[in-house]
Amino acid sequence: MNAPQRIDVGGSAPYTITIGHGLLADGAALAAPLRGRQALVASDSQVAPLYAGTVCDALRAARPDARVETCVLPAGEASKTLAGFGVAIDALTALGATRDACVYALGGGVVGDLAGFAAACWMRGIDCVQLPTTLLAMVDSSVGGKTAVDLPAGKNLVGAFHPPRAVFADTSTLRSLPDRELRAGLAEVVKYGAIVDDGFLHWLAGHAGALLEREDAALAEAIARSCAHKAAIVERDPFEHGERALLNFGHTFAHAIEVEQAYDGLNHGEAVAVGMVLAARLSARLGLAGDGDADALCHLLERFGLPVTLPRGLDPGALVERMRLDKKALAGGLRFVLWDGPGRARVVADVPEEAVMAVLQGR
Missing domain, CATH: 1.20.1090.10 (Dehydroquinate synthase-like - alpha domain)
Incomplete structure (x- = not known):
């Protein structure tokens, strides 16, 4: 298997995009951005059964001192609303998340946008790590720090710029992608x-x-x-x-x-x-x-x-x-x-x- 590719995003809040196979099981890499002892893995009803357990187990193995919880939303754009945002905020409340907590956004663009927005708003901004599981999220929504939810009047009308601490694009997740x-x-x-x-x-x-x-080399190059x-x-x-x-x-x-x-x-x-x-x-x-x-x-x-x-x-x-x-x-x-x-x-x-x-x- 080829070594992961890394792309640095500069600016006032620099971070690294890592692209490779099997990254969701790499606890040391996933835990590196976690500054505190609380992690919320936000996902949806389609992705969570496939990968949330792997991510949580990897984080717990790398950081046995940390509390790792999950928040699972119904899959689909219909969840990317102020109500869905409220569910994520309630999960951070239940976690007792402090300023050094981290939200791990595990899923496609809906989860990435919503979980990123929740991270942007909790205590005026906590860390977020993007774990995109769709090709679209890997090449677009997980990179750049745009976070938002939809209103009936239009898409992404309520949101914030909130760059992630890191992005891990695990290409192995694309094998389960419809x-x-x-x-x-x-x-x-x-x-x-x-x-x-x-x-x-x-x-x-x-x-x-x-x-x-879905040839790995071609997908990795395109991403x-x-x-x-x-x-x-x-x-x-x-x-x-x-x-x-x-x-x-x-x-x-x-x-x-x-x-x-x-x-x-x-x-x-x-x-x-x-x-x-x-x-x-x-x-x-x-x-x-x-x-x-x-x-x-x-x-x-x-x-x-x-x-x-x-x-x-x-x-x-x-x-x-x-x-x-x-x-x-x-x-x-x-x-x-x-x-x-x-x-x-x-x-x-x-x-x-x-x-x-x-x-x-x-x-």
Whole structure:
């Protein structure tokens, strides 16, 4: 087995992303960020039966003086609410968590966001270690310190920036990941090529089969390259005042789709795939890039088995209304991350709503 790969994220609160096989059983590594004697392993009803016991046993073996408890939420986006946040806070209360306690977020993006937000708020901020178990969480939500919960009005409207103490991406967990979730993660992997690295898009096209077959070397390389791109961007712009907004390529469309479907249609990665194609087509409509660039992106996403068209039954007008409340919108109008072609994304403000409507309507 290859040695773990490590990527350092700099800035005012530096940490390391470790990528490798079997990390959830490495008690010494997992316990290293634990400054105190209390650990809360937050997970969900799908992931906890698979991995929570391994993590808790590893922590207890490495730190027999520590109290290690679990908090298990129902699986799914429906748990990423203020009510779910309350469950995590109640678990920290029951633990008697002090300022040097640590929350271990074990699961996908929902758990990572919610548990990270609970850690950000408990006593104005305690440590959090991200233990992502989905490809999407490994390459996106576990890195960068964005934490949040959803409101009925939109995704991630209540949250905080709270960088983790460490991230451990155990690639062995991807073997238990449903095919649909693996493909959803690949959408976010494609995003990094789309926004900053055209060469990575070519690499992904050449390794599509290996990635879908879950070959360890290909997955580890895709995760490492994605995390390196995100780490570099986050280090330069930790609070999304500029360049970090590029990571939202496709997300303005995607979040509107998810909310309009009440989180009961496309999952996040699938919605991002559709959103990236729509963003590329909007870029072409505004004269920033060619239609051929959008077609090539569409073809690559289809190779990974991802949707590339707006789901039937969604009202374009309702989607635009959702976008007006998106965190990426400004008082002056809609703002999108668009591109000048593969690997060259930029933020465009005051995008005409009629152009957005035309793209949503397929015109």
